[in-house]
Amino acid sequence: HGTLGEVWDEEMSSSMLGKRLRKVVQNYQAMNKYGVPLQTRGGAGGGGGPKRSGPELLCQLKGRVGVTTLTPEHKPFSSLLWATLLPPRPLTSDLGPFKRCAVVSSAGSLKNSGLGKEIDSHDAVLRFNSAPTVGFVKDVGTKTTVRLINSQVMASDDHRFLSSSLYSAGILVAWDPAPYSSDLGEWYNKTDYPIFLQYQKYRRLHPQQPFYILHPRVEWQLWDTIQANMAEAIQRNPPSSGLLGTVLMMSVCEVVHVYEFLPSRRKTELCHYYQRFYDAACTLGAYHPLLYEKNLVKRMNQGPDRHIFTHGRVTLPGFNSFNC
Ligand code: C5P
Secondary structure (H helix, E strand, C coil), X not given: CCCXXXXXXXXXXXXXXXXXXXXXXXXXXXXXXXCCCHHHCXXXXXXXXXXXXXXXXXXXXXXXXXXXXXXXXXXXXXXXXHHHHCCCCCHHHHCCCEEEEEEECCEHHHCCCCCHHHHHCCCEEEEECCCCCCCCHHHHCCCCCEEEEEHHXXXXXXXXXXXXXXXXCCEEEEECCXXXXXXXXXXXXXXXXXXXXXXXXXXXXXXXXXXXXXXXXXXXXXXXXXXXXXXXXXXXXXXXXXXXXXXXXXXXXXXXXXXXXXXXXXCCCECECCCCCEXXXXXXXXXXXXXXXXXXXXXXXXXXXXXXXXXXXXXXXXXXXXXX
């Protein structure tokens, strides 16, 4: 009671993982599905250089990552009939600005957290994929301003994306991993999951709900920033939804509280607060460079470690709240 235990170690590296996870990370590192060029590993100002401070990292992130979404003007969509389904303006022109925002990771450690009221006290709340509020209100709250969903959730039969009421609250933002250096045309013909088909179907069924598609450039700008600050080669796959959503909210909010991205004293191998499935990979990463994302977030955190320990809460300033 009242004692401060261990919180996320910002020097976490793959060597500190168990044998199984280490192997999975190595495999993804070698696979390079998205054709990430070798020279971005380490590189100028990168892994070899001096360690950046929290404020320096925040400035680098602000300078290098520009959150934007597809509009009907983007090629090749401009020549496709369904492009009129895309919002006329990018998300950041339509959303906010907000004062206090909450990003709710889907981590198992949210279970029995009692954080629902605190989360709902924010001006805007971002949730991920198929994370429910119904049945979990005490721990995660009820408010949903934005839901960030990946193309896998959109395409899978189990999630009933087109018909489930889970997705009907708030603004939807979808994303799908594109090849590292592709233009949008290349991606359009080579998505991981059929994001565009599902987008069109959803928009026709729910024409009143705002629905954006993240520009895939954002993922790789963010990936470059993570790799540039790590001494070792990270997985050559896009960052997790968790970090994408955090940066999205930093673009439209004064202050962002991220919940249970850095695990609290409730840390657990339970993957999601809403499912009975256990796997340490959910918290430490396998496909996503999640370990390294968490190292950076720990360094950028402006709140005390105590808040991580008790609330799993990290405090990050919005991009318009600091000068570089
Ligand atoms: O699993 P899903 O991607 O839907 O979860 C949303 C985000 O929450 C993840 O991308 C990850 O950043 C974060 N998360 C986590 N630890 C977990 C589960 C999710 O950090 N155990």
